[in-house]
Amino acid sequence: MAEERITDQGAKDYKEFLHPVMVKNYGQWKYHEILKPGVLVHVADSGDKIYSVRVASPRLLSTVSIRFFMSVADKYCDGFLRWTTRNNVEFLTDKEENVELIIKAVNDDGWPVGGTGRTASNVVHTQGWVHCHTSATDASGIVKSLMDEVFEDFTSENLPGKLKLALACCLNMCGAVHASDISILGIHRRPPKVDYHLLGQICEIPTTIAACPTGAIRQDIVDGVKAMKIIEDQCMFCGACYTACPNMPLADALNDGVSIWVGGKIANARSKPGFTKLVVPFLPNNPPRWPEVIDAVKKIIQVYKDNGRKWERLGEMIDRIGWAKFFKLTGFAFTKYHIDDYKLATKSYNMSAHVRF
Amino acid sequence: MAEERITDQGAKDYKEFLHPVMVKNYGQWKYHEILKPGVLVHVADSGDKIYSVRVASPRLLSTVSIRFFMSVADKYCDGFLRWTTRNNVEFLTDKEENVELIIKAVNDDGWPVGGTGRTASNVVHTQGWVHCHTSATDASGIVKSLMDEVFEDFTSENLPGKLKLALACCLNMCGAVHASDISILGIHRRPPKVDYHLLGQICEIPTTIAACPTGAIRQDIVDGVKAMKIIEDQCMFCGACYTACPNMPLADALNDGVSIWVGGKIANARSKPGFTKLVVPFLPNNPPRWPEVIDAVKKIIQVYKDNGRKWERLGEMIDRIGWAKFFKLTGFAFTKYHIDDYKLATKSYNMSAHVRF
Amino acid sequence: MSDTPMMDELEKGPWPSFVREIRRAGKQSATARDLINILELSYKDKKTHWKHGGVVGVRGYGAGVIGRYVDDPVQFPGVAHFHTVRVNQTSGFVYNTKGLGEIMDIWDKRGSGMTNMHGSTGDLVLLGTTSEQLDPIFTDISQKGWDLGGSGSDLRTPSCCLGPARCEYACIDTLAITRECTNYYQDELHRPAFPYKFKIKVAGCSNDCVASIARSDLSIIGTWKDDIRIDQDEIANYVKGGGIDIMKEVVMMCPTQCIDFDGTKMEIDNSNCVHCMHCINKLTKALRVGTDQGATILLGAKAPIVEGAMLASVIVPFMKLEEPFENLKELIEALWEVWDEDGKNKERIGEFMERMGKGEFVEAVGEQLADGECGIEMTSQIDMINHPRENPYIFYDEYLEEEG
Amino acid sequence: MSDTPMMDELEKGPWPSFVREIRRAGKQSATARDLINILELSYKDKKTHWKHGGVVGVRGYGAGVIGRYVDDPVQFPGVAHFHTVRVNQTSGFVYNTKGLGEIMDIWDKRGSGMTNMHGSTGDLVLLGTTSEQLDPIFTDISQKGWDLGGSGSDLRTPSCCLGPARCEYACIDTLAITRECTNYYQDELHRPAFPYKFKIKVAGCSNDCVASIARSDLSIIGTWKDDIRIDQDEIANYVKGGGIDIMKEVVMMCPTQCIDFDGTKMEIDNSNCVHCMHCINKLTKALRVGTDQGATILLGAKAPIVEGAMLASVIVPFMKLEEPFENLKELIEALWEVWDEDGKNKERIGEFMERMGKGEFVEAVGEQLADGECGIEMTSQIDMINHPRENPYIFYDEYLEEEG
Numbered sequence A, B: 001m002a003e004e005r006i007t008d009q010g011a012k013d014y015k016e017f018l019h020p021v022m023v024k025n026y027g028q029w030k031y032h033e034i035l036k037p038g039v040l041v042h043v044a045d046s047g048d049k050i051y052s053v054r055v056a057s058p059r060l061l062s063t064v065s066i067r068f069f070m071s072v073a074d075k076y077c078d079g080f081l082r083w084t085t086r087n088n089v090e091f092l093t094d095k096e097e098n099v100e101l102i103i104k105a106v107n108d109d110g111w112p113v114g115g116t117g118r119t120a121s122n123v124v125h126t127q128g129w130v131h132c133h134t135s136a137t138d139a140s141g142i143v144k145s146l147m148d149e150v151f152e153d154f155t156s157e158n159l160p161g162k163l164k165l166a167l168a169c170c171l172n173m174c175g176a177v178h179a180s181d182i183s184i185l186g187i188h189r190r191p192p193k194v195d196y197h198l199l200g201q202i203c204e205i206p207t208t209i210a211a212c213p214t215g216a217i218r219q220d221i222v223d224g225v226k227a228m229k230i231i232e233d234q235c236m237f238c239g240a241c242y243t244a245c246p247n248m249p250l251a252d253a254l255n256d257g258v259s260i261w262v263g264g265k266i267a268n269a270r271s272k273p274g275f276t277k278l279v280v281p282f283l284p285n286n287p288p289r290w291p292e293v294i295d296a297v298k299k300i301i302q303v304y305k306d307n308g309r310k311w312e313r314l315g316e317m318i319d320r321i322g323w324a325k326f327f328k329l330t331g332f333a334f335t336k337y338h339i340d341d342y343k344l345a346t347k348s349y350n351m352s353a354h355v356r357f
Numbered sequence C, D: 001m002s003d004t005p006m007m008d009e010l011e012k013g014p015w016p017s018f019v020r021e022i023r024r025a026g027k028q029s030a031t032a033r034d035l036i037n038i039l040e041l042s043y044k045d046k047k048t049h050w051k052h053g054g055v056v057g058v059r060g061y062g063a064g065v066i067g068r069y070v071d072d073p074v075q076f077p078g079v080a081h082f083h084t085v086r087v088n089q090t091s092g093f094v095y096n097t098k099g100l101g102e103i104m105d106i107w108d109k110r111g112s113g114m115t116n117m118h119g120s121t122g123d124l125v126l127l128g129t130t131s132e133q134l135d136p137i138f139t140d141i142s143q144k145g146w147d148l149g150g151s152g153s154d155l156r157t158p159s160c161c162l163g164p165a166r167c168e169y170a171c172i173d174t175l176a177i178t179r180e181c182t183n184y185y186q187d188e189l190h191r192p193a194f195p196y197k198f199k200i201k202v203a204g205c206s207n208d209c210v211a212s213i214a215r216s217d218l219s220i221i222g223t224w225k226d227d228i229r230i231d232q233d234e235i236a237n238y239v240k241g242g243g244i245d246i247m248k249e250v251v252m253m254c255p256t257q258c259i260d261f262d263g264t265k266m267e268i269d270n271s272n273c274v275h276c277m278h279c280i281n282k283l284t285k286a287l288r289v290g291t292d293q294g295a296t297i298l299l300g301a302k303a304p305i306v307e308g309a310m311l312a313s314v315i316v317p318f319m320k321l322e323e324p325f326e327n328l329k330e331l332i333e334a335l336w337e338v339w340d341e342d343g344k345n346k347e348r349i350g351e352f353m354e355r356m357g358k359g360e361f362v363e364a365v366g367e368q369l370a371d372g373e374c375g376i377e378m379t380s381q382i383d384m385i386n387h388p389r390e391n392p393y394i395f396y397d398e399y400l401e402e403e404g
C-alpha cells in the first residue's frame, strides 16, 4: 500500500537561483558602492558588476504581487530576484541601464525603493492579529503606520547611521526586538484569566507550572479537581503559560498595548552587539494607526538625527551623551519600570558616583 | 546596686585631634603637591601649608611602636599624627624643616616612607592565622613577603598609576579584595568535613542550611539524630556554613591556598569602579614566604610597568590591550575556572565576534 | 460606509500596504476575504481572534506546519482553518522566476494566496490553508523539489546572508554551509526530538547581516586570522577623493584604537584588531579582510522566555570551514549530544549552557569531540568571555586527599 | 636552632615586620609571646589554630568584642583566650599623643600590647585579651571618653577619609558626618537588632579614598552640581611648566570627552561631566570642584557571601549635607525601616534591594520619607542605573478593570 512518497529532500539548491554573474564571481567580489538609496553595485576582481535594486515590502505578500515581481525580474533581471534578511525584495542585474527601468516598473505598482546605507530599515516583524493567538498587539498595522510616517528616512540617507527597526507582538519576540535600534514590543498587563473548568482536561499541569519564569503558578484544587491558580503579584504577564496551556489567555483589550525599546545592535562594527533598553513602558493599542506609538518613535528618530555622529548607531550615541540626556531630549518619563528587577538586574545598577547634573 | 556606668558616649571628637593649621584651614584647601614619595604638602587659600609624611606600617602594631610614633609626633608635629585608610601612619606638621627630621627618625627605627602618587600601596589585609578561625591562608606573612619584594615600588614612583593591593584570607573578604588592582584571596578547596556527632547540639540546622549560597547542605538523620550532610559536588568551599556552624570546618592543609585577582578599582576617576577578576585560580600555601604567590604578583606588576600608560590603572590597561594579551604577557594559563558560572555569569560571556588573534 | 473602515485606512499612505496585499489575494480567495474581516474585528476589539493551534501536520513529518483556527468559524468560515506551511527557502533567499512560480501555482490552488516572504526564522511561509490541503500541498511541492522547514522542538530551517554570492566581505561560504546543515540534518529538521528548538544562522562576516548573534542558537560568523589587507594607493585615493574624513570616521572609531594613520599611510596593529569590520566597511576599496579565513562560532542566542533574552557567545574563536564541513558537523553533533543528555524540556541550549556553567559545558563538548575524526580541540579559551570571573565561588574539581 | 624559624625569617627584609611588632610586645606580654608560637605552628601545619569564637562581650553591649580561643590551650596558655576589642576610631583616624597614650596605657595593662591600626571597617582594634579583662577594659576606656565599635548584626563603626581637614577636593564634611552617624546611632551601634551588619563610609569626593563604594552598605560620596571652576591662568602655567601633557593626560582621558582644550584655554561641557575627578586630580591648581556641593548616596556594597559581591549603587544622585544632617538621618532611618520590615536574617541591604527590585525598594523608601520633615523626594531616577532594563519582564502595578 505504501505509495511512492518523496520526503526529506531538503532545501533547493541555491546555485540554480543565482544570477550567472554571481556564479561566475562567487567569492571574488572586490568592493561595492551605493549608487543611490536602494541601489547597490558590487564590483568583482574580474571587473564584472552586479547591480541590486532594493524594494520595500510589507512582508505579507499576495501571490499576485509576487507574480508582479517575477514579471519585472523576467523583463530586466534574466529572471533572478531575491529577498533580503529584512524582507525587502532585491532585483539583480548586470545591466546598469536596467536599474532605472526596474525602479520605474516597481514604483508604478506602488513599491518604493530604498533601505540601503544610512536609512531607516524595513521593520522586522511578526504575525500579530493576522495569524497569532498570543499577540498583545497587531504587527502589520503598526509597521504600515510607522513606515508611512518615516517614509523619507527609508528612501533618503537622512540618518547618522543605519537604523534597524523591529516589532514583536508579544514577549516571545519572534524577531530581533531584543537587539535593534528601535523596537516595538506588544505587551500584556494582566495575569491570565484561568478557565478552571477546562484546566485539568486540556493542559498538562506540571508542564504549565514549569513554564512560568517567576514561579507564579501553583497547583490548586477546584471542586475536587486538580487545577492551577496564579499568584497574581508574581505574574509579569509574559504569556509563557499560555503557550503551554490554552486555558490561560492573557489577551485583554483594556490592558494590552505596546512598549518601546532602543539602542540594541547586532553588527559587531565598532561596539559589541547589545540588547535594546526600555524607554516607554506602555502605550495603548489605538488602531488603526497607533498614533502614540508612531509619535514616540518619531521623537526618538529626531533625537538621533539631531545628535548622532556619522556612522554612530543610536545606542552608541546614547552611550556617548548619557541616558539622562536621552530621556531629557525625548521627553519620556523615567519610572521604576525602567529599573531592571530580573536576575541580572544588579549589573545595570550605577555602581559609581558617575552622575550628570 | 546600679553602679555609675558610662556608656554610649560614641566616638571621640576629632576636633581635639586635628593639627591647629588643619583646624584653621578646615575646608579651605586649595591644592597639594607631592614633594617626593611619601611627602605631601597641602596649601590652603590662606597660604598656610601642612606637610604630611607617610610611613609604612604592617598594621599589626605593638604599643611599643605606637609609643615610638607618638614620640616622633611630639618632637616634630606638635603631638599630632594620624593613620590613613590603608593603615599607613601620617605625620603632620606645618614646619617644612621638620619633614626630613621626621623621615630620619622613622627610618632609623626601620620605618620606610612612601606610598603616595604612582606607587604600590600598602596592602589592605585581614587577620589570617594571627586571629581568625576561618582563614585559608595567613595575611600578615604574605603581605610582608610581598612588600619586601616590591619595596622599591612603594618608595619610588615607578608605576603608570596607583597600584592598590589587597589580601583577604577567606571568601568573607574582610577588605577590598573584590575591588583592588591586585588582590590575593585565601581559598579553601574541600567541602567542610561535618562532625556529625556534635551537629544537632551546637548548630541551628535551618540557619546553617540557609547560609549556603548553592543549597549544598541538606537535612540528614544520623543514628536517629537530626544532622546535616553536604552534597559535595554542589559545594564551592565558601565557608558560609562554617561561619554559621563551628562543626563544619573547611581548613585543610593540603587543599587550602591562594588565588590571585586583578583589575578592580574603587576611585571613580575616569572609568567606573569595578570588580577584580580572577587570573590565578590556585597557588599552594608555602610559608613563610609564599614564593609562588609573590612571583605571580611581581609578574603582573612588571606587565603593568611595561604596558601601562601614565595614570592608567591596571584594569584600565587590560581593557585597552585585551585580556588575551594580558594572559599572554603574564604567561598564566587560562582554564575553565576563569569562566564565571555564578548567577550573573552570562554578562561576562563574549556576546560578540570581537576576537583577537 | 465600508464594513472595514480601519482596513481601508491602512490601504492609504506611501508604504506598501499589507491590506492591499490581502485584497489582491482576496480577488480569488474567500480565505483572504475573511482574513480582512477578522482583522477588522480584531482592530475593533483590540485583541486577537485566533485560537491556540491544535496539532496538525503532514504525514511522516512532525514539523513544518503551524495550526490555527478562528474563534468564530460560523461568522468567518473562510478562516475556520488558517494553518501556515513553512517551506524551506533557498540559502540567501535567492530565486528565479521558474522556481518561485512553482510555489505560487500550488499556493493559488491550495491556499489563501497570502505569504510571508519570509518568516522570521527564514522560511518561505505560506499563510492560511485548511487541514485537508496540508498533505496535498506537501505532495505538490515535493514533486517540484521543495521541502518543509522546521517547527516545534527540532532543528529550525537554517538561514544566512547572501555572503560570497555578492559580498566582498564574506569569509566563509554562507550559502553552502546553510544548505549542508539543512540537507544533512533532514531528520532533525522534520522530526522534533530535541529538548527545544535549535536555530542555525550563518553570516559571512561580523556585520552579521542575518542577525545570527541575536537569533540563532548556533551562530556562525566569518572572520580571518591574519592581517587586514591594505591597499595604500586606494587609501591615497580616499584622501584625495575627500568623501570621507578617515581620521574621524575610521581611525577614531576603531574600538581598540589599533589603527595608525599619518594622513597618507595606514598601519594596523592586527594583534589588537577585534575583527569588528568597521574600518573595512568604510574603506571598502582600500581595506580587505585577511586571507586566512574561517569562522567564529557562537552559541545560545534566544528570545526572553524563560531565562531572559541572550545573545550568542563565543564557543570556538576560530575554525576553518571548508566543504564538506565535517568539522562543523562534528561540532554540531557534539553540542546536541551534550544538550540532549542533560537539557530539560523547553530549555534552549544557551540556557542549558548557563545552568551547567560555560566552562563545564565546554569541557563536556570537548570530551565528545575527543573521539571525533576532525581532531577539534575544545577547551576553555579567553575569547569566550569578556573578562575572567569576578565571583570567587569556584567549583574546583580536584582536591588532594589526606596523605598516608 | 630557633623554635620559630619561620617567624624569624619574616623579621628580615626592608618592609616593617609584624613579627618584630609581636616580639616588641612580647617583651612585656606572655600573650604576645604565645602568639608567635601559635603562629609558627600554623605556618608549619598550614592552617589556623583558632577556634570558632563564643559569645563574649561587655555588660550592656551586644557588640564590640570578637571572641577567640586557641585550639590547644594547654600548649599555648598565653592565648587560651585571645579576644579582640573594637574601639571607635576618631573620624579620619586622627590622634594626638595624649589621646592615643590613654589607649596605650590601658592596653599595656590589660591586653597583649598588640593592635590593628586599624581594622578593615575602621575600628582601632585591640588584639588579644581574656574574658575577665573585657569589662575592666571597657570601664577604663569609657573613663577616658572612648567607646566601643560595632560587631554582629548592627550598625558598624562608620569611617571616612580625611576630607576637609586636609584635602582640597572635599565637597562634604566627611568628619562631621561620620561622627554624627556614630554618636547619634549609639543604640544601633552597640545593640545588634538589624537583619545583618550595616556599614557607613563617607568620602569627600568620588576619588573615594575610604573605599566606600566597595565596602559600605551606605556610601556617601561628596560631589557638586554646578560647574567645575577653571583658573585659565593656572592652565597656562601648566602648559608653560611642561610637567604634564594636558591633551594626552587629561583631555583624552576624560570618560565622556567633555573637555575642550585648544592648547591654551580649557572649556568643559559640564552637562556631560560625570564628576569622575580625573581632570581636577591632574590639574589641581587650575581646576576646582564646583561650589554647589553635596553628596551622591549609594547603597549596598558588600563582600561575596551570600549573593555575590556588590558595589554600592546610586540611590540619591544628589543631596545637600549640612549640619546637623537631619535629611541624612531621615534617609538612613527610612532605609532601615524598609530593610527591617522585610529583610531576611543575614540579608544585607544590598541583597534585599536586589531581591525586592530596586524600583520597588526606592518606592518603599520614598513612602517612608513622604512623612518626614525634610521633604526628601525619593523616586526612581535614571542616575540610579547604567541603562534602562533590557528584560521585558515588567511587573506593571496598574491595570484597568473591565468596564461596566
Ligand code: SRM
Pocket (backbone or CB within 6 Å): B032, B040, B083, B084, B085, B086, B087, B088, B115, B116, B117, B118, B121, B122, B124, B161, B162, B164, B176, B179, B180, B181, B264, B265, B266, B267, B268, B269, B311, B313, D092, D160, D161, D162, D163, D166, D167, D168, D169, D207, D208, D209, D210, D211, D281, D282
Ligand atoms: C591618605 C588617604 C586618605 C585618608 O583619609 O587616609 C588618601 C589621600 C589622598 N588621595 Fe586617595 N587617599 C587614600 C586612599 C585612597 C583610596 C582607598 C584605598 O586605597 O583603599 C583610593 C581608591 C582606590 C582605588 O581606586 O582602588 C584612593 C584614590 C585616589 C585617587 C584616584 C586614583 C586614580 O586615578 O584611580 C586620587 C587622585 C589622584 O591620585 O590623582 C587620590 C588622591 C588623593 C590625594 C591627592 C587627595 C588630596 O589632595 O589630599 C591624597 C594624597 C594622594 C596620594 O597618596 O598620592 N586618591 N585613595 C588614603 C591613603 C591610603 C594609603 O595610605 O595608601
Ligand code: SRM
Pocket (backbone or CB within 6 Å): A125, A126, A127, A131, A132, A133, A134, A172, A173, A174, A175, A176, A243, C066, C068, C084, C086, C116, C118, C119, C120, C121, C122, C123, C124, C125, C149, C150, C197, C199, C214, C215, C216, C301, C302, C303, C304, C305, C306, C348
Ligand atoms: C512565524 C514566526 C513569526 C513570523 O511572523 O515570522 C513565528 C511564530 C510563532 N512563534 Fe516564534 N516565530 C518565528 C520566529 C521566531 C524567532 C526569530 C528567529 O527565528 O529568528 C524567535 C526569536 C529567536 C528565538 O528562537 O529565541 C521566536 C521566538 C519564539 C518563542 C520564544 C522562544 C524562546 O526560547 O524564548 C516562542 C515560544 C515557544 O517556543 O513556546 C515562539 C512561538 C511562536 C508561535 C509558534 C506561537 C506560540 O505561542 O506557540 C508563533 C506562531 C505564530 C503563528 O500563528 O504563525 N517563538 N520565533 C517565525 C517563524 C517563521 C519561520 O519559520 O521562518
Ligand code: SRM
Pocket (backbone or CB within 6 Å): A032, A040, A083, A084, A085, A086, A087, A088, A115, A116, A117, A118, A121, A122, A124, A161, A162, A164, A176, A179, A180, A181, A264, A265, A266, A267, A268, A269, A311, A313, C092, C160, C161, C162, C163, C166, C167, C168, C169, C207, C208, C209, C210, C211, C281, C282
Ligand atoms: C541585503 C543584506 C544581506 C542579505 O543577505 O539580505 C545586507 C547587505 C549589506 N550589508 Fe548588511 N545587509 C542586510 C542586513 C543587515 C543586518 C541584519 C538586520 O538588519 O536584521 C545587519 C545587522 C543589524 C544591526 O547591527 O542591528 C546589517 C549590518 C551591516 C553593517 C553594519 C552597520 C553598522 O555600522 O552598525 C554593514 C556595514 C556598513 O553598512 O557599513 C553592512 C553592510 C552590508 C553591505 C554593504 C555588504 C556588501 O558589501 O554587500 C550590503 C549592503 C548594505 C546596505 O544595505 O547598506 N550590513 N546588515 C541585508 C539587508 C536587509 C534589508 O533589507 O534592510
Ligand code: SRM
Pocket (backbone or CB within 6 Å): B125, B126, B127, B131, B132, B133, B134, B172, B173, B174, B175, B176, B243, D066, D068, D084, D086, D116, D118, D119, D120, D121, D122, D123, D124, D125, D149, D197, D199, D214, D215, D216, D301, D302, D303, D304, D305, D306, D348
Ligand atoms: C577584624 C576584621 C578584619 C581585619 O583584620 O581588619 C574582620 C574580621 C572578621 N570578619 Fe569581616 N572583618 C573586618 C572587616 C570586614 C570588611 C571590610 C570593611 O568593613 O570595610 C568586610 C567586607 C565588607 C562587607 O561588609 O561586606 C567584611 C566581611 C565579612 C563577612 C562577609 C559579609 C558579607 O555580607 O559578605 C563576614 C561573614 C559574616 O559576617 O558572617 C565576616 C566575618 C568576620 C569574622 C567575624 C569571622 C567570622 O567568620 O565570623 C572575622 C573575625 C576575625 C577575627 O578573629 O578577628 N566579615 N569584614 C575587620 C573588622 C575590623 C574593624 O571593626 O575595623
Ligand code: SF4
Pocket (backbone or CB within 6 Å): A126, A127, A128, A132, A133, A134, A135, A136, A168, A169, A170, A171, A172, A173, A174
Ligand atoms: S511575537 Fe508572539 S504574538 Fe507575535 S508571532 Fe511571535 S508568538 Fe505570536
Ligand code: SF4
Pocket (backbone or CB within 6 Å): A191, A192, A211, A212, A213, A214, A215, A216, A217, A230, A234, A235, A236, A237, A238, A239, A240, A241, A242
Ligand atoms: S503570564 Fe508568565 S508570569 Fe504570568 S503566570 Fe503565566 S507564565 Fe507566569
Ligand code: SF4
Pocket (backbone or CB within 6 Å): B126, B127, B128, B132, B133, B134, B135, B136, B168, B169, B170, B171, B172, B173, B174
Ligand atoms: S577574610 Fe576570612 S579569614 Fe580573614 S579575617 Fe575575614 S573572616 Fe577571617
Ligand code: SF4
Pocket (backbone or CB within 6 Å): B191, B192, B211, B212, B213, B214, B215, B216, B217, B230, B234, B235, B236, B237, B238, B239, B240, B241, B242
Ligand atoms: S562551604 Fe559554602 S558551598 Fe560548601 S556547603 Fe558550606 S556554605 Fe555551602
Ligand code: SF4
Pocket (backbone or CB within 6 Å): C161, C162, C163, C164, C167, C168, C169, C170, C171, C203, C204, C205, C206, C207, C208, C209, C210
Ligand atoms: S554579513 Fe558580511 S558577508 Fe554577509 S552580507 Fe553582510 S557584510 Fe556581507
Ligand code: SF4
Pocket (backbone or CB within 6 Å): A270, C253, C254, C255, C256, C257, C258, C259, C268, C272, C273, C274, C275, C276, C277, C278, C279, C280
Ligand atoms: S576591523 Fe575594527 S578593530 Fe580591526 S582595525 Fe578595523 S576598526 Fe579596528
Ligand code: SF4
Pocket (backbone or CB within 6 Å): D161, D162, D163, D164, D167, D168, D169, D170, D171, D203, D204, D205, D206, D207, D208, D209, D210
Ligand atoms: S576622597 Fe576625595 S576628599 Fe577625601 S581624601 Fe580622597 S581626594 Fe580628598
Ligand code: SF4
Pocket (backbone or CB within 6 Å): B270, D253, D254, D255, D256, D257, D258, D259, D268, D272, D273, D274, D275, D276, D277, D278, D279, D280
Ligand atoms: S571630572 Fe571627569 S568627567 Fe568631569 S570633566 Fe573632568 S575628567 Fe571629564
